Amino acid sequence: xxxxxxxxxxxxxxxxxxxxxxxxxxxxxxxxxxxxxxxxxxxxxxxxxxxxxxxxxxxxxxxxxxxxxxxxxxxxxxxxxxxxxxxxxxxxxxxxxxxxxxxxxxxxxxxxxxxxxxxxxxxxxxxxxxxxxxxxxxxxxxxxxxxxxxxxxxxxxxxxxxxxxxxxxxxxxxxxxxxxxxxxxxxxxxxxxxxxxxxxxxxxxxxxxxxxxxxxxxxxxxxxxxxxxxxxxxxxxxxxxxxxxxxxxxxxxxxxxxxxxxxxxxxxxxxxxxxxxxxxxxxxxxxxxxxxxxxxxxxxxxxxxxxxxxxxxxxxxxxxxxxxxxxxxxxxxxxxxxxxxxxxxxxxxxxxxxxxxxxxxxxxxxxxxxxxxxxxxxxxxxxxxxxxxxxxxxxxxxxxxxxxxxxxxxxxxxxxxxxxxxxxxxxxxxxxxxxxxxxxxxxxxxxxxxxxxxxxxxxxxxxxxxxxxxxxxxxxxxxxxxxxxxxxxxxxxxxxxxxxxxxxxxxxxxxxxxxxxxxxxxxxxxxxxxxxxxxxxxxxxxxxxxxxxxxxxxxxxxxxxxxxxxxxxxxxxxxxxxxxxxxxxxxxxxxxxxxxxxxxxxxxxxxxxxxxxxxxxxxxxxxxxxxxxxxxxxxxxxxxxxxxxxxxxxxxxxxxxxxxxxxxxxxxxxxxxxxxxxxxxxxxxxxxxxxxxxxxxxxxxxxxxxxxxxxxxxxxxxxxxxxxxxxxxxxxxxxxxxxxxxxxxxxxxxxxxxxxxxxxxxxxxxxxxxxxxxxxxxxxxxxxxxxxxxxxxxxxxxxxxxxxxxxxxxxxxxxxxxxxxxxxxxxxxxxxxxxxxxxxxxxxxxxxxxxxxxxxxxxxxxxxxxxxxxxxxxxxxxxxxxxxxxxxxxxxxxxxxxxxxxxxx
Ligand code: SF4
Numbered sequence: 001x002x003x004x005x006x007x008x009x010x011x012x013x014x015x016x017x018x019x020x021x022x023x024x025x026x027x028x029x030x031x032x033x034x035x036x037x038x039x040x041x042x043x044x045x046x047x048x049x050x051x052x053x054x055x056x057x058x059x060x061x062x063x064x065x066x067x068x069x070x071x072x073x074x075x076x077x078x079x080x081x082x083x084x085x086x087x088x089x090x091x092x093x094x095x096x097x098x099x100x101x102x103x104x105x106x107x108x109x110x111x112x113x114x115x116x117x118x119x120x121x122x123x124x125x126x127x128x129x130x131x132x133x134x135x136x137x138x139x140x141x142x143x144x145x146x147x148x149x150x151x152x153x154x155x156x157x158x159x160x161x162x163x164x165x166x167x168x169x170x171x172x173x174x175x176x177x178x179x180x181x182x183x184x185x186x187x188x189x190x191x192x193x194x195x196x197x198x199x200x201x202x203x204x205x206x207x208x209x210x211x212x213x214x215x216x217x218x219x220x221x222x223x224x225x226x227x228x229x230x231x232x233x234x235x236x237x238x239x240x241x242x243x244x245x246x247x248x249x250x251x252x253x254x255x256x257x258x259x260x261x262x263x264x265x266x267x268x269x270x271x272x273x274x275x276x277x278x279x280x281x282x283x284x285x286x287x288x289x290x291x292x293x294x295x296x297x298x299x300x301x302x303x304x305x306x307x308x309x310x311x312x313x314x315x316x317x318x319x320x321x322x323x324x325x326x327x328x329x330x331x332x333x334x335x336x337x338x339x340x341x342x343x344x345x346x347x348x349x350x351x352x353x354x355x356x357x358x359x360x361x362x363x364x365x366x367x368x369x370x371x372x373x374x375x376x377x378x379x380x381x382x383x384x385x386x387x388x389x390x391x392x393x394x395x396x397x398x399x400x401x402x403x404x405x406x407x408x409x410x411x412x413x414x415x416x417x418x419x420x421x422x423x424x425x426x427x428x429x430x431x432x433x434x435x436x437x438x439x440x441x442x443x444x445x446x447x448x449x450x451x452x453x454x455x456x457x458x459x460x461x462x463x464x465x466x467x468x469x470x471x472x473x474x475x476x477x478x479x480x481x482x483x484x485x486x487x488x489x490x491x492x493x494x495x496x497x498x499x500x501x502x503x504x505x506x507x508x509x510x511x512x513x514x515x516x517x518x519x520x521x522x523x524x525x526x527x528x529x530x531x532x533x534x535x536x537x538x539x540x541x542x543x544x545x546x547x548x549x550x551x552x553x554x555x556x557x558x559x560x561x562x563x564x565x566x567x568x569x570x571x572x573x574x575x576x577x578x579x580x581x582x583x584x585x586x587x588x589x590x591x592x593x594x595x596x597x598x599x600x601x602x603x604x605x606x607x608x609x610x611x612x613x614x615x616x617x618x619x620x621x622x623x624x625x626x627x628x629x630x631x632x633x634x635x636x637x638x639x640x641x642x643x644x645x646x647x648x649x650x651x652x653x654x655x656x657x658x659x660x661x662x663x664x665x666x667x668x669x670x671x672x673x674x675x676x677x678x679x680x681x682x683x684x685x686x687x688x689x690x691x692x693x694x695x696x697x698x699x700x701x702x703x704x705x706x707x708x709x710x711x712x713x714x715x716x717x718x719x720x721x722x723x724x725x726x727x728x729x730x731x732x733x734x735x736x737x738x739x740x741x742x743x744x745x746x747x748x749x750x751x752x753x754x755x756x757x758x759x760x761x762x763x764x765x766x767x768x769x770x771x772x773x774x775x776x777x778x779x780x781x782x783x784x785x786x787x788x789x790x791x792x793x794x795x796x797x798x799x800x801x802x803x804x805x806x807x808x809x810x811x812x813x814x815x816x817x818x819x820x821x822x823x824x825x826x827x828x829x830x831x832x833x834x835x836x837x838x839x840x841x842x843x844x845x846x847x848x849x850x851x852x853x854x855x856x857x858x859x860x861x862x863x864x865x866x867x868x869x870x871x872x873x874x875x876x877x878x879x880x881x882x883x884x885x886x887x888x889x890x891x892x893x894x895x896x897x898x899x900x901x902x903x904x905x
Contacts, residue, residue, distance in 0.1 A: 005185075005207050005208045005209055005210035005537065006033065006210070006482055008183075008207055008208055009030060009183065009185055009207050010033075010034060010037055012183045012207075013030075013034055013049040013050065013051070016047070016050060017050065017180070017181065017183055018050045018051075018052065018180045018181070018182055018183070019049070019050065019051045019052075019182075019183045019184075019185055019207075020051075020052055020053070020054060020057050020182050020183070020184050020185070020204075021051060021052070021053050021054070021184075021185050021186045021187075021479075021480050022053070022054055022185075022186045022187045022188070022479045022480065023053055023054070023186065023477070023479055023480065024053045024055070024056070025280055025473075025477055025479075025480070025481075026053065026185065026186035026479050026480020026481065027051045027052065027053040027056075027480070028465065029480050029481050029482070030049070030051050030185060030186075030480060031048075031049055031051050032465075032467055033482065034049040034051075054194065055156075058159050058160050058163050058197070059072075059159060061163060062159055062162060062163040062166065065163075065166050065170070066162075066166060069152065070152050070153060070154040071151075071152060071153050071154065071438060072154050072156060072159070073148075073153055073154065073155055073156060073438070074156070074432060074435060075108075075156070075432075075458070076432045076433060076435065076436060076451070076454070076455055076458075077153075077435055077436060077438050078108060078155055078156070078157075079101060079104045079105060079108060079454075080104075080436050080451070081144065081147060081148075081153075081439075082103075082104035082105075082107045082108055082140070082144065083100050083101050083103075083104035085104075085107075085140045085143045085144055085147070086100050086103045086104055086107065086140065087100055088143075089136065089139075089140070091136070097450060101454060106503075106504065106505055107137060107140055107141075107144075107505060108157070109503065109505075110137055110503055110505040110506050111141060111144070111155065111157055112157040113503060113506060113511075113514075113516050113517075114506070115155075115157040115158055115160065115161055115193060116157070116160070116191045116192065116193045116194075117191065117192050117193070117514040117515065117516050118192075118510060118513075118514035118516075119161050119192075119193060121510065122141075122158075122161070124138070124141075124142050124145075127141070130507055131507075133504060133505055134505060134506055134507045136505075137505040137506070151438075151439055153438070160193045160194065160197055161193060163197060164193065164196050164197050164200055167197065167200035167201060168200050179201055179202055179203060180203070181203035181204065181205075182198065182201065182203065182204040182205070183204075183205060183206075183207055184198070184204060184205070184206045184207060185206075185207045185480055186479040186480025186481075186534075187206065187479070188476070188479055188527060188530045188531050188534060189526075189527060189530055190206075192514070192515075209533065209534065209537045210537045211537065212533070212536040212537050213486075213536050213537070213539055213540050213541055213542040214540055214541070215540065215541040215542070216536065216542050216543075216544075216564065216565045217542075217543045217544070217565065217569065218491070218543075218544045218545070218546075218557070218561055218562065218565035218566060218567070218568045218569065219543060219544070219545040219546075219568060219569060219570070219571050219572075219575075220545070220546060220547075220548060220557065220568035220569065220570055220571070221545055221546070221547045221548065221571055222547070222548060222549065223547050223548065223549045223550065224490075224547040224549075224550045224551075225264075226547070226571070226576070227489060227490075227545050227546070227547040228260065228261065228264040228489065229264055229268075230545070230571050230575035230576065231249065231264075231487050231489060231545065232264045232265045232267065232268035232269060233268055233574075233575050234487065234543070234575055235247055235249070235265070235268065235269055235276075235277075235470055235487075236268045236269050237574070238484075238485060239269065239276060239469060239470075242484075243469070244469070245469060245484045245485070246469055246471075246482075246483045246484050247469060247470045247471070247483055247484065247485050247486075247487070248470075248471050248473065248478060248481050248482075248483035248485075248486045248487075248538065248539065249277075249470060249471065249472045249473070249486075249487050249489065250473055250474070250475055250478050250486060250487070250488045250489065250535060251472060251473075251474065251488075251489040251490055252474065252475065252489070252490045252495045252496070252498065253490070254279060254280075254281055254472060254473065254474045254477075255281060255283070258279065258283070261472060262275075265277045265470070265472075269470065275468065276468055276469055276470050277468050277469075277470035277471070277472055278462075278465060278466060278468040278470070278471060278472065279462065279472045279473070280462075280471060280472065280473035280474070280477045280478070280481075281460065281462070281473065281474060281477055282460035282461045282462030283460065283461060283462070284456065284457050284458070284459065284460060284461070285422070285425055285426065285429055285455075285456045285457075285459040285460070285461045286453070286456035286457050288422045288425075288461050289316055289318070289419070289422070290318065290410055290415070290419050290422045290423055290426065291422060291423075291425070291426040291429070291456055291461075292456075293313055293316050293318035293319060293409060293410065294318075294404055294409050294410070294426060295449075295452065295453065295456060296309055296312075296313045296319070297313070297319055297404060297407050297409050298400065298403065298404070298449060298452075299449060300313075300347075300348050301348065301376075301379060301380050301383050301403065301407075302380075302383065302384075302387065302445060302446065302449075303347065303446075304345035304346055304347045304350075305345060305346055306344065306345050307342065307343060307344055307345060307346065307631060307632050308631065310333065310346055310351075311333065314326060314329045314330050314333065315330070316411075317411045317412075317413055318409055318410045318411040318413075319407070319408070319409065319411065320372055320408055320411060320412075321371065321372065321375075321408035321411065321412055322412050323412070323413075324368050325368060325369055325371065325372045325408075326411070327368070328368035328369045328372075329369060329372065332351075332369065336354075337629050338627075340689065341689075341691055342629075342630075342631075342632035343632050343691070343695060344631075344632045344633060344634050348376060348380060352373055352376065352377070355369070355373055372408070375406060375407060375408060376407060378406065379403055379406045379407050382403070382406075383399075383403060383445070386399060386445075387444070387445040390442040390443055390444050391442055391443070391445075391448075392437040392441075392442055392443075393433060393434050393435070393436040393437040393441070393443055393448055393451070394434040394435070394437050396433075396434065396443070396445065396448040397430050397431060397433055397434025397448075398434070400430055400452075401427075401430075410423065417463070418463040421461075421463050421464060422461055422463075425459065425461045426456075428459070429452070429455040429456055429459045430452065430455075432455050432459075433448065433451045433452045433455045436451055471483070475488075475496075475498070475528075475531050475535075476531070478531075478535065478538070479531075479534065481538065482538050482539065483538060483539045484539055484540065484541070485539050485540070485541040485542070485543070486535055486538055486539045486541070486542045486543070487542075487543045487544075487545065488535060488542070488543065488544045488545070488561075489545055490545075490546060490547070491544045491545060491546045491557065491558040491561045492546045492547070492550070492555040492556065492557065492558055493555065493556040493557065493558050493559060494555060494556075495558070496528055496532075496558040496560060496561065497521075497524040497525050497527065497528030497529075497558075497560060498524065498528065499518065499521070499524050500517065500518035500524070501518060502516075502518055502519055503516065525560065528560055529560060532560060532561065532564065536564070544558075544561045544565055544568075545568075545571075546558065546561075546568060593859055593860035593861060593862070594860040595858060595859055595860045596622075596623065596741070596857060596858050596859075596860060598739075598740030598741060598858065599740075599741070599742060600741075600742045600743075600744070601622055601741050601742065601743055601857075602622060603621060603622050604743055604744050604745050604746060605743060605745055605781060605782040605785045605786070606621070606782075607621070607622045607743065607857065608743070608781045608785060608850060608853045608854060608857070609778070609779075609780050609781050609782060610622070611853045611854075611856060611857045611861075612777050612778050612779070612781055612849075612853055612867065613777075613779060613866065613867045613872050613876075614864065614865055614866040614867060614872060614873075614876070614882075615856065615857075615861045615862050615863050615864075615865055616862050616863060616864040616865070616878075616882050617866075617876055617878060617882075618857055618862070619860075619862035620878055620881055620882070621878075622857070624881075626878055626881055627877075628876070628877020628878060629877075634696075635696070635700065636692070636696070636704060638765075638766075640692070641704075641708075641765065642765050643687070644683060644684070644687060644688075644704075644708060645708065645711070645712070645763065645765055645805060646748065646763055647683045647686075647687050648676070648679050648680055648683050648708060648712055649712065649715075649730075649748070649749075649763055650730045650731050650748075651679045651682065651683060652675075652676065652679055652712065652716070653727045653730045653749060654730055655727075658678070658679065658682070659679075660727075661726065661727050662724075662725065662726045662727060663719070663720075663722060663723075663724040663725045663726070664724065666716060666719060666720055667720055669716075672713050672716050672717065673709065673713045676709050676712045676713045676716065677705075677709045679712075680705050680708050680709045680712070681705065684701065684704075684705055688701070711805055711807060712805075714810055715803070715805050715810050718810045718811070721824065721825075722823060722824060723753070723754050723821065723822055723823060723824070723825055724754055725751045725752060725753055725754065725759070726751065726752045727749060727750075727751055727752075728750045728751060728752050728758065729747075729749065729750045730748065730749045731746060731747075731748065731749075732746065732747045732748075732749070732750050733745070733746050734746075734747070734786070734790040736785070736789045736790050738789065738850070738851060738854040739851060739854045739855050739858055740858060741854055741857070741858055743785075745782075745785065745786055745790050747760055747761075747762065747782075747783075747786050747790070748761055748762050748763045748803075749761040749763070749803075753798045753799075753822040753823070754821070754822055755798065755818070755821065755822050756796065757795075757796045757797060757798025757799075757817065757822065758791065758795045758796065758797060758798055759798050759799045759800070759801060759816065759822075759823070760783055760786050760787050760791075760797070760799075760800045760801075761800075761801055761802075761803050761812075762782060762783055762800075762801075762802050762803065763802075763803045763805060764802045764803065764804055764805070765804075765805050765806060766806070767804075767806065767809075768780075768802050768804065768813070769802075769813060770801075770802065770813055770814045770815060770832075770836065773815075773846070775845055775846070775849050776849065777867045778846075778849065779867060779868075779872075781846075781849075781850055781853070783800040783801075783802075783814070784800065784843075784846035784847075784850060785846075785850050786800075787800045787843065787846075788843060788846050788847040788850060789847070789850070797817075797838070797843065798816060798817050798818075798822055798838075799814060799815055799816030799817055799819070799822070799823065799838050800814050800815060800816075800838070801813060801814030801815075801816065801823075801833075802814055812824070812833060813832065813833065814833070814836075815836050815837060815838040815842065816833060816837065816838055817837060817838045818837070819833050819834055819837065820834065864882045864883075864884055866884065869884070
């Protein structure tokens with residue numbers, strides 16, 4: 001809206017006129033502009049402006065003129081009614097709750113479209129010829145109308161139509177003469193029902209749009225990151241020039257790109273504590289910490305929570321009365337994991353089970369959480385008692401705050417202002433769920449929780465506006481907003497005009513005829529054109545931009561914008577982010593080294609492998625006891641499967657009484673598969689923890705046993721093709737002293753080959769290669785370490801190999817002195833095993849490199865220096881500790897800067 005339009009609205013409001021806006025957001029924006037104008041005039045008091053959004057106007061005008069006593073359904077109530085109708089449809093008898101409510105949402109939309117665009121089809125007779133899905137919807141609409149009639153209910157979507165009827169049949173006492181003249185603002189298009197209502201009202205007019213912006217630009221950016229960065233930089237420049245400047249950023253997908261946008265604007269325009277921007281659209285309440293924590297606590301009282309949900313809940317501190325309790329709960333989770341007791345999901349019962357029967361006086365772990373345990377147990381019992389019978393939704397809604405209070409939600413920490421507002425919104429969502437008893441229904445607790453969950457998904461929450469100078473809105477939500485300058489992001493051909501599909505429950509020809517949204521491409525174009533024209537008049541300066549590449553895909557500029565603003569131009573140089581922008585991370589060269597005390601080191605060969613992969617990894621794991629962890633899975637994790645495989649192979653080659661010890665004994669086995677199956681059976685019985693056995697289906701474990709039996713049998717078949725050998729040791733343990741450090745090594749197997757030398761073997765079920773031993777920085781030093789330092793003096797090394805046990809890839813891979821004579825007869829010359837024979841020089845080089853690694857570890861060398869970034873880091877799991885990403889960002893920025901300088905020269 002240009003200066004003239006803003007002045008027209010302001011003058012109208014000052015005279016006490018009524019302004020109707022398309023949305024609540026536009027009403028708030030106009031009210032703010034009105035108050036700012038009065039403050040600028042130096043006034044200290046003035047009358048509130050008479051501004052109403054369309055929905056509030058219809059509702060208040062209708063209630064002022066009728067006393068028919070019908071209950072106006074809220075959105076949750078109406079959706080429940082439609083869901084009940086869909087569930088009763090014989091053809092959809094098996095519909096699950098999720099799809100049923102999604103279908104109910106679609107039916108609500110279709111109904112709303114008919115009400116606003118084609119009300120004549122609200123009469124059943126007019127829909128008689130509808131077919132297929134439209135016919136099903138028509139049937140449901142008949143049932144819906146009947147339910148409303150019987151229950152004395154009224155859909156909110158019907159309110160404008162009802163109001164229209166009232167206006168059309170109004171008496172002289174409610175005639176046009178008494179109706180205030182209306183000024184409409186922020187309507188990109190006036191829907192047919194709105195036009196009919198305004199016409200029936202009598203006096204109305206649209207606010208003029210005002211002059212289009214004098215300065216219009218259309219920029220082209222390299223990619224969406226560069227586009228966003230340029231926009232944020234431009235905002236910073238404008239606010240630096242005039243801190244009172246008001247800027248409107250219009251963007252598609254504001255919800256999807258929210259995090260990205262926040263980061264870009266925070267980096268350019270200020271701190272997270274007082275950001276200079278705010279989004280006009282809220283986020284679902286289910287994604288807001290306080291309500292989400294409340295919902296999780298309620299769910300946990302009667303059902304399981306996923307492990308990651310529990311981690312999140314404890315991390316918020318909103319599920320325990322004190323910080324000490326929170327810390328104790330987190331410590332309990334860590335203890336469970338360190339004992340291998342993790343689970344994909346936890347019931348409250350299973351979580352507190354380990355504490356059962358223990359006393360806080362004797363149990364160090366128990367005392368910090370004993371109050372929490374008592375509280376949760378009592379709340380759970382209380383709920384179980386009430387939940388024995390279905391209750392009215394209102395009764396459940398009244399019970400919830402008491403349950404949460406007893407469960408210590410929202411924790412002992414005081415609420416911030418935004419949290420306080422979120423808690424208020426949570427209460428409103430709870431009340432809306434409680435209102436589902438409008439038809440006298442009683443529901444189970446689980447159904448009430450599902451309804452509450454839907455309400456949290458559908459309720460948007462945004463903290464109260466701080467009237468920040470930068471407003472970020474979607475194209476439609478920006479209706480009625482004005483600013484000193486506008487920047488429209490994402491003006492690509494695909495995104496603007498925004499396209500969409502026709503509604504699946506309404507006949508396409510009726511949607512076209514009634515000009516419903518997305519019924520034809522021309523309608524999309526017209527709407528986008530109207531919004532663009534409105535934005536052009538919303539500020540004296542308007543910029544559009546698009547990215548040439550989005551997520552690696554080429555895009556083209558919007559034709560609509562190009563027609564208005566001309567072909568896109570490159571971004572001005574001053575809007576290109578400075579290549580050497582100040583990094584968030586400050587680099588400090590830390591040369592300090594704290595020597596490791598000589599003696600035994602935990603972690604065996606893994607410490608030196610880590611030292612070679614990345615010195616910080618060795619420091620963090622061996623000295624700080626840092627660990628990454630595998631999230632629990634419904635099935636066996638890769639590491640659990642690996643442990644079982646090792647255990648079976650150990651048992652097979654362990655010798656009497658059940659195992660064998662040589663090639664000869666292997667060949668003599670009458671039934672290899674039965675032999676292996678026996679070992680697998682015994683290993684599963686002995687090694688599988690009871691917790692795992694209980695939570696995994698017996699049939700699944702049977703299949704795992706079969707899979708393992710097949711794999712190991714195939715491997716033994718392969719080993720029968722070897723040159724005769726004896727097994728000397730399995731799970732061989734050996735202490736090695738290197739530069740004052742003592743490592744406890746453990747090797748899977750050592751064989752004596754036919755020439756008397758020994759072969760060291762490491763079983764692997766993953767994709768490994770002897771290349772991992774390559775110097776100067778090995779990726780794995782376990783076998784070279786063992787081969788170089790752990791053999792007895794009288795043992796001569798014949799080779800070191802990985803035994804690869806992968807389905808379809810069963811082979812030895814490594815270095816052997818004379819592989820065809822001692823390992824596999826008839827080995828082809830071109831194979832890697834035949835080519836990479838073991839040499840004395842190689843062995844010496846490994847020994848020297850390993851000694852050097854031990855010295856570096858001992859001396860305290862602990863730089864963050866991954867062997868091969870990012871591959872090494874992807875397998876490491878310590879990224880949150882070493883913060884390698886931040887370091888890499890700084891390095892890349894510096895390199896970009898150097899490149900730019902080189903380009904300039
Ligand atoms: S994530 Fe990378 S840099 Fe960090 S400790 Fe692991 S290997 Fe080193």
